[in-house]
Amino acid sequence: MRTAQPHSSALVAAQAYAAMGYRVLPLAPGEKRPHGGLVPRGLKEASRDPATLEAWWRACPQAGAGILPGPEVLVLDFDDPEAWERLKEEHPTLLEAPRARTPRGGVHVYLCLPPEAVGRLSASVRAIPGVDLRGLGRSYLVAPPTTLPTGAYVWEVPLRRPEELPPVPAPLL
Structure with a gap:
């Protein structure tokens, strides 16, 4: 099975955040809010799963990255x-x-x-x-390298x- 290549620097960052133990979610391109089409349940769908992250950024390479830190x-x-x-x-x-x-x-x-x-x-x-x-x-926090109009x-x-x-x-x- 062939693994898809990273589609964006946000995907690479999201994968790194997940590897550190943070749950991640895709953000709507150019915005601070979760991408409703990819994570319709918002924060409940934040994930560390590499396959999930790759699927999100394959579907929307321009998505930003959000981090949902744990309770600690x-x-x-x-x-x-x-x-x-x-x-x-x-x-x-x-x-x-x-x-x-x-x-x-x-x-x-x-x-x-x-x-x-x-x-x-x-x-x-x-x-x-x-x-x-x-x-x-x-x-959650909007995380680098997310880009907004500002x-x-x-x-x-x-x-x-x-x-x-x-x-x-x-x-x-």
Whole structure:
């Protein structure tokens, strides 16, 4: 049986994310939303299966890539670049964490929760102005090399396996 060749850099990235243990889903070309024609049930269909990923990108080579981190992964989503600047000064260890730059200058920082916080993170988390909490097995992130009309997502610090992510700084919990 012949294996299809990768059709896009997004497929190659999706395969790498899946190999690291992240569930992946295709995004509608040029958009942030899941590709409804390929994953009509949205996040419930996120997958690590190489054959599934290949089928999705064979059907739509222009699809972007979304990552659905597990419950142990917290992603700090900075829509406000100034909020990122402030928090990284307070917590320099954040500079070591995998992070993606968004087309509009935002930042996604990937961190690991301590075992006692997995599944329990909620309103107890310190409110951080300009920052949204993502991941936790409940929300997906648009991931590099996805391209939107405003530009492309790029890794400033490459993604690592969930168990290799730096911990969330304790003062943020």
